[in-house]
Amino acid sequence: xxxxxxxxxxxxxxxxxxxxxxxxxxxxxxxxxxxxxxxxxxxxxxxxxxxxxxxxxxxxxxxxxxxxxxxxxxxxxxxxxxxxxxxxxxxxxxxxxxxxxxxxxxxxxxxxxxxxxxxxxxxxxxxxxxxxxxxxxxxxxxxxxxxxxxxxxxxxxxxxxxxxxxxxxxxxxxxxxxxxxxxxxxxxxxxxxxxxxxxxxxxxxxxxxxxxxxxxxxxxxxxxxxxxxxxxxxxxxxxxxxxxxxxxxxxxxxxxxxxxxxxxxxxxxxxxxxxxxxxxxxxxxxxxxxxxxxxxxxxxxxx
Amino acid sequence: xxxxxxxxxxxxxxxxxxxxxxxxxxxxxxxxxxxxxxxxxxxxxxxxxxxxxxxxxxxxxxxxxxxxxxxxxxxxxxxxxxxxxxxxxxxxxxxxxxxxxxxxxxxxxxxxxxxxxxxxxxxxxxxxxxxxxxxxxxxxxxxxxxxxxxxxxxxxxxxxxxxxxxxxxxxxxxxxxxxxxxxxxxxxxxxxxxxxxxxxxxxxxxxxxxxxxxxxxxxxxxxxxxxxxxxxxxxxxxxxxxxxxxxxxxxxxxxxxxxxxxxxxxxxxxxxxxxxxxxxxxxxx
Numbered sequence: 001x002x003x004x005x006x007x008x009x010x011x012x013x014x015x016x017x018x019x020x021x022x023x024x025x026x027x028x029x030x031x032x033x034x035x036x037x038x039x040x041x042x043x044x045x046x047x048x049x050x051x052x053x054x055x056x057x058x059x060x061x062x063x064x065x066x067x068x069x070x071x072x073x074x075x076x077x078x079x080x081x082x083x084x085x086x087x088x089x090x091x092x093x094x095x096x097x098x099x100x101x102x103x104x105x106x107x108x109x110x111x112x113x114x115x116x117x118x119x120x121x122x123x124x125x126x127x128x129x130x131x132x133x134x135x136x137x138x139x140x141x142x143x144x145x146x147x148x149x150x151x152x153x154x155x156x157x158x159x160x161x162x163x164x165x166x167x168x169x170x171x172x173x174x175x176x177x178x179x180x181x182x183x184x185x186x187x188x189x190x191x192x193x194x195x196x197x198x199x200x201x202x203x204x205x206x207x208x209x210x211x212x213x214x215x216x217x218x219x220x221x222x223x224x225x226x227x228x229x230x231x232x233x234x235x236x237x238x239x240x241x242x243x244x245x246x247x248x249x250x251x252x253x254x255x256x257x258x259x260x261x262x263x264x265x266x267x268x269x270x271x272x273x274x275x276x277x278x279x280x281x282x283x284x285x286x287x288x289x290x291x292x293x294x295x296x297x298x299x300x301x302x303x
Numbered sequence: 304x305x306x307x308x309x310x311x312x313x314x315x316x317x318x319x320x321x322x323x324x325x326x327x328x329x330x331x332x333x334x335x336x337x338x339x340x341x342x343x344x345x346x347x348x349x350x351x352x353x354x355x356x357x358x359x360x361x362x363x364x365x366x367x368x369x370x371x372x373x374x375x376x377x378x379x380x381x382x383x384x385x386x387x388x389x390x391x392x393x394x395x396x397x398x399x400x401x402x403x404x405x406x407x408x409x410x411x412x413x414x415x416x417x418x419x420x421x422x423x424x425x426x427x428x429x430x431x432x433x434x435x436x437x438x439x440x441x442x443x444x445x446x447x448x449x450x451x452x453x454x455x456x457x458x459x460x461x462x463x464x465x466x467x468x469x470x471x472x473x474x475x476x477x478x479x480x481x482x483x484x485x486x487x488x489x490x491x492x493x494x495x496x497x498x499x500x501x502x503x504x505x506x507x508x509x510x511x512x513x514x515x516x517x518x519x520x521x522x523x524x525x526x527x528x529x530x531x532x533x534x535x536x537x538x539x540x541x542x543x544x545x546x547x548x549x550x551x552x553x554x555x556x557x558x559x560x561x562x563x564x565x566x567x568x569x570x571x572x573x574x575x576x577x578x579x580x581x582x583x584x585x586x587x588x
Contacts, residue, residue: 177537
């Protein structure tokens, strides 16, 4: 188990900043970071940081880069249980660029910023004990996410299903803002609320909204399925259908991924004739899937 | 990808609420979004009085601007506004009673170094980080935007008002004056025109949402209110949070583009997202 407290990197950078400046600051920071974390920072980052933020140590791109470099090194060294402390909604944490899936359970204690876990490719669970921002798991290949708080726009955007990946599975306990699973090509999202235009341009994957009915779901979708409570409205290109036996099987398979996280009892018995499930999210609630419908591409508009 | 933020203190009777310091932290935490300009508007009722300030940027040389401030009584405000509008070297930026707007090109921390934002007190305020998309990088195109129509109104905006020309044309036909080329200015002028017409700020926001096209989130402040408003399809984000009071701050509501801005000032309870098209307003108590 490895714990990275990002405040430690911030403190180290502040120390360097208090005793140096300009090029000297960058060189000293590079040296100290190598001593402490055995990682280096690219030269290009110096110019980008100075151009955009006036100096290196106040540039958020420095902390994103270092966080990802340190974690990547730990994974390469064989670590597969990592905790991050004090993320302070830093952008782009968890972009490691591994070409093959890695085994990694990651827990983030706090809020994560835009594009957390983008391009992810892992086996395990990444848990955020806080909120997540735009583009959570954007273009993700594989992995499981559990977000304890809410997530802003574009959760699971461009979720990737390829010849070697099935997409990312995401649970958002307090709901997503607009355009969840936009342009998704695979993967699964279970959420307790989703904003306007969720499922926009979906071509595959499943979006299951267990929260209140949404608005304008599925605009321009050509594939995939949205399960949502009756009363949800659709955008152009999407059609509402009743659930059939096969849908109950699909719902069961998606919920199986989060069975422990949602403390679901008797999931094995779930079917069209036994459509109620006791689900523990923020609180226990019984959900009756007879109150749900599915939203799919309107066959009259897809050619 | 501009960054916007705002806050309303729970108890506006506190004489020294650290609005400047909180706003500055919120802006610096969102600096990654934009680096072309930064600005704030802070409202402090201790400043309210019988006179008004009309502030302008006066061009000096090729690209430098100095701030030109004209103190006016309510009687000579129209005359002074007229005089300034004739001066081609002058760019209007704010019409103030209790409000103070300060803005400049560059980073948020440079704004603080120049004007001492962290030392400013008040009941509420808004802040902006600009990345220029539709007008030049100059101090007068930096947010917040104010108007010469009524004092003490300021807006900050992230996104685009795509039918800006149409809205501007119709407001100009009604006789309202614009002072910049920015689409964001139309929000301030529209709201001010409605305040003049019916005096209901919530209704003014609803009317703007009904008329405006495009992806946008804006935060608008008047002497008594602050509102965060998203376009009707929610295509630009906005987040609200509450700090119930801690060792650094009295209780306040905060709103911003990025969660990081709420995180850095401890406004992470009661996190919510404003419903698209429905203004979320906080009134000064």
